[in-house]
Amino acid sequence: EAQLAESGGGLVQPGGSLRLSCAVSGFTFSSYAMGWVRQAPWKGLEWVTTISASGGTTYYADSVKGRFTISRDNSKRTLFLQMNSLRGDDTAVYYCAKLPPWGSGRYYFDFWGQGSLVTVSS
Amino acid sequence: QSALTQPRSVSGSPGQSGTISCTGTSSDIGEYNSVSWYQHHPGRAPKLIIYDVNKRPLGVPDRFSGSRSGNTASLTISGLQADDEADYYCCSYAGSYSFVFGSGTKVTVL
Numbered sequence: 001e002a003q004l005a006e007s008g009g010g011l012v013q014p015g016g017s018l019r020l021s022c023a024v025s026g027f028t029f030s031s032y033a034m035g036w037v038r039q040a041p042w043k044g045l046e047w048v049t050t051i052s053a054s055g056g057t058t059y060y061a062d063s064v065k066g067r068f069t070i071s072r073d074n075s076k077r078t079l080f081l082q083m084n085s086l087r088g089d090d091t092a093v094y095y096c097a098k099l100p101p102w103g104s105g106r107y108y109f110d111f112w113g114q115g116s117l118v119t120v121s122s
Numbered sequence: 123q124s125a126l127t128q129p130r131s132v133s134g135s136p137g138q139s140g141t142i143s144c145t146g147t148s149s150d151i152g153e154y155n156s157v158s159w160y161q162h163h164p165g166r167a168p169k170l171i172i173y174d175v176n177k178r179p180l181g182v183p184d185r186f187s188g189s190r191s192g193n194t195a196s197l198t199i200s201g202l203q204a205d206d207e208a209d210y211y212c213c214s215y216a217g218s219y220s221f222v223f224g225s226g227t228k229v230t231v232l
Contacts, residue, residue: 044125044226045211050219059219107215108158110179112167
């Protein structure tokens with residue numbers, strides 16, 4: 001079964017940067033689209049970004065476009081989220097999630113990590 | 123894109139059924155056959171319980187069922203059990219590998 005484990009969260013000041021990682025196992029990482037979803041305190045889930053299997057195509061929510069960058073290293077089976085110009089409303093638990101095979105025409109998140117807490121505060 | 127609209131809470135006694143609605147627009151739920159539902163126990167990873175409107179992943183009990191009519195999707199939990207007590211989120215594909223989630227519903231088993 002797919003396993004995903006996020007790391008890299010922590011406390012950062014407004015305007016600062018942080019890089020999250022997501023190490024995966026249990027599936028052929030290079031064949032699947034991946035994404036990040038976040039949950040702010042006392043709020044619901046919010047889609048953040050998606051990346052294609054090869055890493056060549058990326059999509060972002062308007063709330064993070066131009067500040068966050070998703071990337072992947074298929075040789076190391078690792079997904080990344082580079083977060084710059086962080087703001088208070090970026091405070092959230094960030095989950096990495098696996099999607100069905102890229103190009104399958106199926107769109108949902110079938111496996112999730114446990115999440116990594118990012119707190120933006122001075 | 124605005125969040126899909128869900129009721130804040132749904133409750134029922136053990137053995138009863140409960141239904142959660144999820145209202146979107148003609149640009150998301152109404153356009154794509156890609157509605158999914160997630161069960162989220164706080165502190166744990168969200169779990170996919172319904173995909174493609176009404177399909178269940180392996181291992182998800184058939185007590186969970188999904189449907190859609192127009193711009194509104196629904197999740198029905200039959201025979202409520204104590205372990206069903208959790209937050210539930212709907213999600214719709216919105217084109218170009220973007221997604222919109224629902225506001226979330228807390229299910230309480232009385």
